[in-house]
Each structure stands twice: as structure tokens, then as C-alpha cells.
Amino acid sequence: SAVISQKPSRDICQRGTSLTIQCQVDSQVTMMFWYRQQPGQSLTLIATANQGSEATYESGFVIDKFPISRPNLTFSTLTVSNMSPEDSSIYLCSATPGAREGIQYFGAGTRLSVL
Amino acid sequence: AQSVSQHNHHVILSEAASLELGCNYSYGGTVNLFWYVQYPGQHLQLLLKYFSGDPLVKGIKGFEAEFIKSKFSFNLRKPSVQWSDTAEYFCAVNGVGGGADGLTFGKGTHLIIQP
DSSP states (O other), rough: OOEEEOOOOOEEEEEOOOOOEEEEEESOEEEEEEEEETTTTTTEEEEEOOOTTEEEEEEOOOOTOOOOOEEEEEEEEEEEEEGGGGOOOOEEEESSSTTTTTEEEEEOOOEEEEE | OOOOEESSEEEETTOOOOEEHHHHHHHHSSSEEEEEEEEEOOOOEEEEEEEESOEEEEOOGGEEEEEEGTTTEEEESSSSOOGOOEEEEEEEEEEEEESSOOOOOOOOOEEEEEE
């Protein structure tokens, strides 16, 4: 298994600013992912954070808006850039310890409100 | 594109009632299937998973699910619910070998158990 810590747990931001969310795993993991959960909606995959290379984004999400870093096997960041009220969501980080295991473990999420 | 459909968005039951939550998926290939639960104020936790083999899988807290390939379904069941089962339940899918794949989630079912 893996224990995932996210910071901050919540934030209130002004329109046009950026917020960086940190995700720390207690052990080395193969894969890390970022999801968004908009109010009343399900979780939607934003991107796969690849260690040592650029993140792989899902349709509808772009690097300029959601730059992702993954400098090592236990840490990743997601930045929400040039925020608007439509970005108000819960952002979740997940990790898979091994590519063959297939089980994803989730952090508690970051609740973002944009005014 | 893959999709997951959960039939009931809100379910209210009395303690000791039986539970069945429906989940159907659309995916172009062999799948891994998951049920996650989110208790109030807590992060997403894995309830159970299906990778291969026996289509009837058992998870934590007395939950089980049955994979019916011909119906593209993975319904969650519990014979007798408890007040502590009040939570949000999400069905999710990714592809086999899918430790490298993000998950596609259903919209979730909000389950309320009345004492």
C-alpha cells in the first residue's frame, strides 16, 4: 500500500492567481496521477505524472493550465494556473506502487475555491 | 472512450437492509474493476477489486461484488448494512495491465443508512 499526503488541504484563491498542490507518498511508487472532482461530479483524470519526463494529459486538460512536476518517485506537484471560478474543485493525487498491482491509493484531496 | 455508469445517485436504507448498487462500464478491452468508498470527512479507500479469476470478489466490511462480463456490470452488494456504511461509493475501471492507467470513475452513489 501507500500513504499519500497532500498540501494544502484547502485554499481560497483570487481569480488570475496560481496555486501549487503538493503530493508526497511514503514509499517509492511507479505511477502517480492527478484527478479533479468538480462539485456534484465524479472524479476526472487530469494527467499521469511521469517521473523524469513530461506528464501525460487527458483530453480537455493542457500543460499550460495544469503544469505537473514529478522530480522523483515519491513526490509530485500540480499547479492550477491563471485560476477562474470554474477551477473550484477538489484536486486529488493518487499513486500505484507497482505498474502490475493496479491499485491506486488516494490522498485526502485539496479543496480549492476561486473567488 | 471508456465510461462508467452508476444507476443510483442517492440511496437511503434502514439498518439491516440489503444493499445492491449498480455499475455498468463501457471499455474497449479487458478491464480491471474497482469499488472505492469515501466516508464523511475521509479520503477515498479501496473496498474491493476485480482483476481476473472468480467473478465474485469479496472486500472489506462485508462487501462483495460480482463481475458479469456479458452484462458489462460490476454490482456491489452487502446483505445487511450498518449505520457506519453511510458514505459515497464510486465504481471505477481501467485497462488490464492498467497499473499505468488512470481510472475512469462513475458519478458515485451517496448512501445514507438510517438507524
